[in-house]
Amino acid sequence: MANIKDIARLAGVSASTVSRVINQSGYVNEKTRITIEKIMKQLDYVPNRNAVSLKTGRTGFLGIVAPYFNDSMNLLLSHFTMAAQKEGYNISLFMTLNDKNKEIQAFEMLRRKQIDAVLLLIRLNEWSVLEQYAKYGPVVTWQRLDSDIIHSVYMNQYDGYTLALEHLYKKGRRKIVNLYGNLESLNTRSRMKAYEDFCKKYNIHYNENFHGIASVKNGENMAQWWLKQKEKPDAFATLSDSVAAGLFTKAQEYGLDIPRDFSVMGFDDIEISRLLKLTTIHYPIDLQAKNAFIIIDNILNNKNTPSFPLSFHLVERKST
Amino acid sequence: MANIKDIARLAGVSASTVSRVINQSGYVNEKTRITIEKIMKQLDYVPNRNAVSLKTGRTGFLGIVAPYFNDSMNLLLSHFTMAAQKEGYNISLFMTLNDKNKEIQAFEMLRRKQIDAVLLLIRLNEWSVLEQYAKYGPVVTWQRLDSDIIHSVYMNQYDGYTLALEHLYKKGRRKIVNLYGNLESLNTRSRMKAYEDFCKKYNIHYNENFHGIASVKNGENMAQWWLKQKEKPDAFATLSDSVAAGLFTKAQEYGLDIPRDFSVMGFDDIEISRLLKLTTIHYPIDLQAKNAFIIIDNILNNKNTPSFPLSFHLVERKST
C-alpha cells in the first residue's frame, strides 16, 4: 500500500504538500496539485485512516448503543445511519444485551477515541455514570432526559397518548383499559398523567389498568381477561403495536369482533399494525434520528443546523 | 489522558516494559508487573486504540454490509454481534441502500484497514468486483456463492423448500401454487428445482406459479387472485413469512377459512409467523451468524474452530 511519502517522492514534492492536497488546506500551486492528484489516482492511493485518527483524535465513527434492537429501533438505526453516512460518518454498533458493563465498554470507546459520539437508545447504567463520558464527545439519547450534558431527542408521550384517548372518546368509548409498561418508567408516568387529565376533562371515572404489559404474549393474555369480565370494557389503549397485535389476534381467535366488541389502539405505527390494520399513533422516528445526527454534527463541527419539529399523529385503521 | 510513557515514568521503567505488561508478551518481573498494573489502574489508563491500530494494522472492527435490514437480517446481525463482542471485536454497520458505490466504500474500509473483515448480507456489485477486496481481509457472505476467495454461510434452499412441499403433500394438498421471488436468483432456481423433483416423485402435474412475489402487498394480492379462480388451488408455498402473512390476513378479511379453503406455508419463522400462527420453515440464522464469525476468527487468528452443522426444520402451526 502506497503511503503519503511514496506519493511525495513520485511527485517530486514533500509529504506536507501532498497532505495539503488531500485535505484541501493551505496554499498549493494549481499545477503541482494536479500532478499530485494524478499520481494519487495512478497508485490508487487512500490515506490510512488509522494514522489520520491517531493524529487528529477523530475516527469518523459514531456509536449506537442499545440492549437489543426491535422494529422501532431499527427504523431509528436506519435513518440515523443514512444521515451519518451522507456526511461521511460511519456507524458502529454496540449491543449491550442486559450487561451494564457492555454499555460502559461502549462509552469507553468514546474515551479511547475509537468513536466520536454516542447515540444511546436505551440505557442500562445510571445517567450520572453515563454523563461522565460526555466530556469525551457528544452523547445523545432517545430516552426522556432533561440534562445539559446528555442531549435527548425524546418526544413527550403525554401528547401521543392523549391523541389516542381522544380518538377512543370520539368513537364513543368510555370504558378504556390502559395497558401500561414498566411502572417505574417516565413514559408510563406521562401516560398515566394523560389518562388522569383525560378523565377530568370528560368527567370519566372508569379506571381499569395493568402495568408491565409490553409483549405480544402480554397482549394475548388480555383477550382472555376481557372474556372473563362481567362489566366489559369497550377499549384498550396500549403501550405498543406489539401488545395491540397480541390482543387483536387472540381476540379474533376467540371469535370476537374488533372493534364491535372493543377497540384496540396500538402505538408506534410499525409494520405489524399496518398488516393487521390496527389504529395506532405514529411518531416521526425518522425525524428523531435526523435530529440526533444534527445535534452530534453541530457539536462536532461547530455547525448550527436547526432541528426538525416533532409531532405525533393518529393513524386510523380498523381496530377502533 | 495518560499515555504509556506517563505510566512508564511513574513506574520508573521504560515504555517497552509497560507495553509487555499490557499485551502479556515477553518476560516481565512479577514485582514490576504488579507495580505497573497498579499505576495503570490509578491513572485509569487505557491504551489509545488508534495508535495500536496504526501500529498493528488491525482495528478490532468487523463490518456488516447490507442494502437494508429486515427481520431475518436483524437476527443475523444480533447473533453475529454477540459472537464478535464475546471475542473482543466490534461491529460497524454499512447500509448500502441501493447504492453500489456505498457498498464499494464499505469494502474500501477493509483496504484502508479501518475494519478487519466483512460480513456481506446481500450484495449489490458483481462478485468479481468484490472478490478483489478479499486480499485485504476475510470476506464472508450470507448469500449463495461457490468461491474459494469469499466464504459463504448459505444454506441450500432446495432442502427447506422440499420440506415445505412434503408437508403440504402430507396434508393432502395436491394443487400447490408456488410463489417465487426474483426469477434470476439462485434461490428461486433451487426452489423451482425442488418443486420439479417433488412433482416427479409424486407424479403431480399441477404447475401454477408466480414470481416476484416478495412483499406483504404481493401476498395480499394473491388472496384476490385465488377468489377469482375457477379451479381453486388448495395451497400456497411462499418465499417468506411476510408474503404468507399478507396472503393470510387478506384471506381472513375476505372471510375465507385457512386452512380449510387453502393452506399457507411461510418461510423463515420470524415473529409475524408466530403471531399469526403460520406454518413455516425454520432455519438456524443464529448458527449461520456464529459460523460467519467462526470463519472470520479462524482466518484472522489462525484458529481452527469447526463450524456448526446447519439444517432446516418444519414448524407446524395452524395455516396448513
Place this chain on the structure above:
DNA sequence: TTGTAGGCGTTATCAC
C-alpha cells in the same frame, strides 16, 4: 507556495 521537523501513542527488534 513549499519544505523541515516534531509529534500523535504504540509495538517490535535489538542490544544490554
Place this chain on the structure above:
DNA sequence: GTGATAACGCCTACAA
C-alpha cells in the same frame, strides 16, 4: 528482564 530506538502514516507549526 529491561531499555533504547526505530518504525507505523499522517498532520501542522514554523521557517524558508
